[in-house]
Amino acid sequence: MAPLLQRAQQLAERRLPSLTRYRRAEKLPIELHRRRIYIVPTGFGLGFSVLLLVMLVGALNYANNAALLLTCLLGAASAASMLVAFRDLDGLRLGHIRAGHAVAGQPIELTLAFDSSRVRQAIRVELGRDTTAFAIDAGAVVHLKLMMPTTRRGWQSLTRLRVWSNWPLGLFRAWSWLHPEQAVLVWPRPEEAGPPPVAPAEDARHMRLLQGDELAALREYRVGDPQRHVAWKASARHDNLLVKDFERAQNRPQWQLDWRRLDGLDDESRISRLARWVNEAHAQQRHFSLWLPGNIIPNGSGPEHYAHCMNALAQLP
Amino acid sequence: MKRTPRPQATIDAPIDNRAFDLLSGTLAMVLALHAPHLPWWLSGALALILGWRWWQRRQQTGRVPAWLKLPMLVLLTLVVIAWYGSIFGREPGTALAVGLLVLKLLESETERDARVGISFACFALMVALLFDQGLIATLVVALGLLPALATLRALQPARLPTSTRRTVLSNLGLLFSALPLALLAFLLVPRLSTPLWGAPSPRQATTGLSDSMTPGNFTELLTDDRPAMRVSFDGPPPATDLRYFRAYVMGYYDGRGWHRRPPDPREAVAAIEAGTTVSYRITLQPTRQRVLPTLDVPLQAPTQSRMQPDREVLADKVVTEAISYAATSASRYRLQAVLDPASRQRSLQLPTAFNPRSHALAAQWRQRFGSDDAAIVDAALALFHDGGFRYTLAPAPLGRDSIDDFLFSTQEGFCEHYASSFTVLMRAAGIPARVVTGYQGGYWNKLADYLLVRNSDAHAWSEVWLAGRGWVRVDPTAAVRPERVTLGASAAAGDQRDWYRNDWLQDVRNRWDVVNRWWDQAVVGFDALRQRGLLTPFGIRNTDTGMLGLLLAISSVLFVALGLGWALWRREARDHLRAAMHRLESKLARRGITRRSSEGPQHYLSRAARALPTQRHELEALMNLYLSLRYAQDHPSTESVRAFSVAVREFRPLDVVK
Numbered sequence: 001m002a003p004l005l006q007r008a009q010q011l012a013e014r015r016l017p018s019l020t021r022y023r024r025a026e027k028l029p030i031e032l033h034r035r036r037i038y039i040v041p042t043g044f045g046l047g048f049s050v051l052l053l054v055m056l057v058g059a060l061n062y063a064n065n066a067a068l069l070l071t072c073l074l075g076a077a078s079a080a081s082m083l084v085a086f087r088d089l090d091g092l093r094l095g096h097i098r099a100g101h102a103v104a105g106q107p108i109e110l111t112l113a114f115d116s117s118r119v120r121q122a123i124r125v126e127l128g129r130d131t132t133a134f135a136i137d138a139g140a141v142v143h144l145k146l147m148m149p150t151t152r153r154g155w156q157s158l159t160r161l162r163v164w165s166n167w168p169l170g171l172f173r174a175w176s177w178l179h180p181e182q183a184v185l186v187w188p189r190p191e192e193a194g195p196p197p198v199a200p201a202e203d204a205r206h207m208r209l210l211q212g213d214e215l216a217a218l219r220e221y222r223v224g225d226p227q228r229h230v231a232w233k234a235s236a237r238h239d240n241l242l243v244k245d246f247e248r249a250q251n252r253p254q255w256q257l258d259w260r261r262l263d264g265l266d267d268e269s270r271i272s273r274l275a276r277w278v279n280e281a282h283a284q285q286r287h288f289s290l291w292l293p294g295n296i297i298p299n300g301s302g303p304e305h306y307a308h309c310m311n312a313l314a315q316l317p
Numbered sequence: 318m319k320r321t322p323r324p325q326a327t328i329d330a331p332i333d334n335r336a337f338d339l340l341s342g343t344l345a346m347v348l349a350l351h352a353p354h355l356p357w358w359l360s361g362a363l364a365l366i367l368g369w370r371w372w373q374r375r376q377q378t379g380r381v382p383a384w385l386k387l388p389m390l391v392l393l394t395l396v397v398i399a400w401y402g403s404i405f406g407r408e409p410g411t412a413l414a415v416g417l418l419v420l421k422l423l424e425s426e427t428e429r430d431a432r433v434g435i436s437f438a439c440f441a442l443m444v445a446l447l448f449d450q451g452l453i454a455t456l457v458v459a460l461g462l463l464p465a466l467a468t469l470r471a472l473q474p475a476r477l478p479t480s481t482r483r484t485v486l487s488n489l490g491l492l493f494s495a496l497p498l499a500l501l502a503f504l505l506v507p508r509l510s511t512p513l514w515g516a517p518s519p520r521q522a523t524t525g526l527s528d529s530m531t532p533g534n535f536t537e538l539l540t541d542d543r544p545a546m547r548v549s550f551d552g553p554p555p556a557t558d559l560r561y562f563r564a565y566v567m568g569y570y571d572g573r574g575w576h577r578r579p580p581d582p583r584e585a586v587a588a589i590e591a592g593t594t595v596s597y598r599i600t601l602q603p604t605r606q607r608v609l610p611t612l613d614v615p616l617q618a619p620t621q622s623r624m625q626p627d628r629e630v631l632a633d634k635v636v637t638e639a640i641s642y643a644a645t646s647a648s649r650y651r652l653q654a655v656l657d658p659a660s661r662q663r664s665l666q667l668p669t670a671f672n673p674r675s676h677a678l679a680a681q682w683r684q685r686f687g688s689d690d691a692a693i694v695d696a697a698l699a700l701f702h703d704g705g706f707r708y709t710l711a712p713a714p715l716g717r718d719s720i721d722d723f724l725f726s727t728q729e730g731f732c733e734h735y736a737s738s739f740t741v742l743m744r745a746a747g748i749p750a751r752v753v754t755g756y757q758g759g760y761w762n763k764l765a766d767y768l769l770v771r772n773s774d775a776h777a778w779s780e781v782w783l784a785g786r787g788w789v790r791v792d793p794t795a796a797v798r799p800e801r802v803t804l805g806a807s808a809a810a811g812d813q814r815d816w817y818r819n820d821w822l823q824d825v826r827n828r829w830d831v832v833n834r835w836w837d838q839a840v841v842g843f844d845a846l847r848q849r850g851l852l853t854p855f856g857i858r859n860t861d862t863g864m865l866g867l868l869l870a871i872s873s874v875l876f877v878a879l880g881l882g883w884a885l886w887r888r889e890a891r892d893h894l895r896a897a898m899h900r901l902e903s904k905l906a907r908r909g910i911t912r913r914s915s916e917g918p919q920h921y922l923s924r925a926a927r928a929l930p931t932q933r934h935e936l937e938a939l940m941n942l943y944l945s946l947r948y949a950q951d952h953p954s955t956e957s958v959r960a961f962s963v964a965v966r967e968f969r970p971l972d973v974v975k
Contacts, residue, residue, distance in 0.1 A: 034885055044429075044432050044436075047436065048436055051436050051439065051440060054440070055439075055440060055443050056506070057513070058443070058444075058447075059443065059446075060506070060508060060509045060513075061509060061512045061513045061514060062447055062512070063508065063509070063512070063637075063638055063844065064446060064447055064450055065450065065503070065840050065841050065842075065843055066446045066450035066451075066454070066455040066458075066840065066841065067443045067444075067446040067447060067450065068503060068506065069455065069499065069500075069503050069840060070442065070443050070446060070455070070458060070459060070462075071443060072498075072499040072500070072502040072503045072506070073459065073462070073492060073495060073496065073499040074439060074462065075499070075502065076495035076496070076497075076498035076499040076502065077462075077466070077491050077492055077495035077499075079495070079498065079877075079880075080491055080494050080495045080498075080880065081491065083880045083881070083883065083884040084491070084884075086884050087884050090884065090885070090887070091887055119477065121473060121475065121476050121477060122473035122474055122475050122476060123475070124474070133474035133475035134475045135475040135476055135477045137477060166473075167470075167473055168466075168469070168470050168473070168487075168491070169466065169469040169470070170432065170469055170472060170473070
């Protein structure tokens with residue numbers, strides 16, 4: 001049933017230009033209006049109209065005018081609910097979209113900001129197989145979080161979103177496509193395991209000097225801490241895992257992560273190795289620099305630096 | 318990255334408690350509406366099941382297991398078959414449908430279940446109207462749609478929290494906005510002239526007049542307060558003692574009761590010389606009989622009916638729905654001045670070997686008064702009036718010689734007893750006589766000028782044939798209890814009335830009947846015939862099905878256009894500041910200071926201030942206010958904009974100084 005419907009819909013979109021008019025991506029903000037909202041009866045709506053027909057024939061057959069009046073009332077109310085469904089979407093505005101961060105293969109979080117001048121209820125936004133519902137108050141802004149699946153690193157344009165509603169009675173479904181002209185940047189997936197970065201000579205000397213410092217302090221385990229830093233003996237006497245702290249980042253060896261030194265690997269493998277190193281360096285709060293072909297990111301640390309480096313890796317050709 | 322839990326819009330998601338409560342409420346409403354015509358134990362059992370299921374789901378969501386559900390289903394079917402003898406037909410079908418609906422609640426867990434349940438409930442609501450299509454019943458059933466619609470709303474995933482009142486109001490709003498289209502469709506949907514399948518079974522027991530009369534079988538009728546018919550007269554209504562409505566004439570007595578003579582098609586209609594005549598229109602409630610009651614004595618049969626020899630009016634078809642007919646009757650008349658021997662013979666028929674004492678009494682009267690029939694009639698009426706007879710709706714039972722028992726021992730009864738015994742006495746005395754049944758009296762509704770006749774106004778009286786006067790109406794009940802004729806049956810019953818037949822209550826009910834009459838005429842009685850005459854005011858005498866369909870299509874399109882207009886209408890965000898500035902500009906333009914297209918507000922208003930030096934301060938203040946509102950802030954506050962527009966309204970430019 002479902003694939004058949006999908007095929008019919010694809011055919012309709014090919015054959016009916018008005019349906020495909022908005023298949024092209026368009027600039028934000030997008031406001032839904034009458035020329036792009038379509039209404040079809042739902043399965044329940046079709047069943048209900050059959051029921052109304054049965055009621056009509058029954059009332060006519062028994063020449064029962066009260067029953068006929070009731071049937072007419074119910075029918076007219078159903079028809080009116082179609083207009084209510086239309087009004088539920090008409091004038092809805094998608095203001096902007098913010099994307100989160102995700103590595104290839106993991107879903108990326110999108111935050112859609114909808115606003116509206118009037119109250120709307122039970123609006124559904126469909127992305128792929130994922131449907132999320134929201135209601136919006138007059139003059140309010142709703143930040144709707146959606147997950148979009150990703151496959152590979154780099155810029156990925158948004159898939160079409162279907163906005164629909166069968167408010168209030170579920171008899172009619174008003175729907176429209178949202179195809180915002182916006183792309184999200186997907187970070188490369190780091191490799192599972194591999195060699196640590198080769199530290200430059202002066203960095204190695206720096207590291208030796210600091211070797212006696214390793215038990216200077218213990219702190220609680222934080223996600224991302226390397227396993228070899230866990231103080232197992234100390235942890236056994238506590239509730240939480242304790243980690244040997246080599247605090248003060250400026251005393252830590254700096255990493256120079258260099259594309260050119262990764263000989264013998266293809267581009268994607270280099271990117272995923274660099275991504276792993278960037279991840280590790282960020283987790284260990286090291287200072288690091290990233291040398292990419294045509295793009296050298298100088299020494300730095302912190303989330304912004306990390307995001308900068310990942311973005312650069314993601315955008316490599 | 319953590320995903321916040323969100324309601325999923327799948328059909329198979331379990332419904333929340335609110336939706337389930339509303340669904341249960343809808344079904345409870347359906348059950349309550351059907352309870353009057355279901356056996357009480359079935360309604361009770363279904364109510365228990367409904368309540369239990371509601372309680373059970375509160376404790377733990379989940380379907381009721383099949384081992385519990387299936388036996389209930391089988392039991393329900395068996396019980397319906399055992400009670401009604403079949404599962405087909407209106408009553409058993411309804412019982413089964415309501416039962417199934419309640420059982421559906423046992424497995425209602427998902428959205429799909431709830432929707433199926435609500436659809437079915439809507440159908441069951443309509444079926445309730447097949448049993449009673451009165452105004453109140455229809456209104457209550459329409460109110461039953463409210464919880465049904467609320468349930469459908471509650472199935473929607475993300476809703477803003479609203480109060481119950483708001484929900485009720487928005488559903489009412491939906492129904493009310495649908496009302497015009499519904500009324501239009503109601504007017505224009507072509508009615509069927511013949512039913513597609515079996516119309517309601519005629520064997521359904523209704524109280525009403527019947528074509529035979531055994532003393533005692535009116536009892537049920539006389540306590541039935543439902544309207545039987547409504548009469549509106551063309552002129553003033555006839556006097557209270559002339560409000561006799563003739564239904565059946567019964568000329569055959571078998572010793573126990575009176576029966577209508579089978580009509581003989583060769584027989585001519587009894588001749589009548591009319592004195593004063595009355596024209597009127599009667600709206601008759603369904604009787605499931607053919608007789609059309611008419612004011613005593615009808616002159617012409619209404620359309621689609623036939624006058625019988627004894628001046629009864631029988632419709633061509635059984636009256637299964639409310640009908641309306643016009644007729645003319647003579648309130649002073651001479652009916653059948655010449656009685657042919659055969660008719661005379663028939664009107665003297667009495668079974669032998671019954672009621673010997675009555676026969677003896679009649680013979681005694683005949684001996685005393687000789688050939689003066691009128692004197693015998695008076696003697697009989699005097700006997701009823703002075704012989705210690707009592708009017709009661711609960712008389713003692715009578716034996717084989719029922720007339721003798723009544724006349725000489727029990728001496729209590731109501732119209733049937735009096736009419737029957739009087740007629741027997743007359744026949745025994747050799748005076749042609751017969752029993753006539755129908756209605757007498759009624760409530761005159763001053764608000765809408767019509768006579769409301771209830772089933773409880775059913776009455777029986779006698780007609781005797783007197784030489785030179787023809788058939789004369791004699792009401793022996795009036796001799797016993799004159800109030801029966803002047804005030805009506807309920808007054809005559811005295812203190813035997815039930816509490817709900819209290820005077821003031823009866824009065825309220827009689828007044829309220831205006832609404833019922835309107836409903837019956839405008840809605841219930843709107844049949845194929847009236848529909849065809851719908852366009853008569855516009856010069857179209859016969860509106861056929863095609864015409865109706867066309868009209869329906871045209872007007873539906875009209876309504877859809879109206880609805881679309883509403884749906885597409887959007888309130889434009891109005892710029893009040895700009896509007897106020899426009900007003901100021903037009904005020905100044907009337908004094909000849911027109912804003913040029915190249916001119917900014919500052920330049921323009923400065924120029925205006927120069928042209929109107931007396932109002933320079935006012936204009937400069939306006940200008941500064943406008944500039945600060947327009948250019949100094951993003952969203953000026955509503956109050957300051959309003960202050961500006963008030964200042965503009967109060968500004969009156971004086972004449973320009975040249």
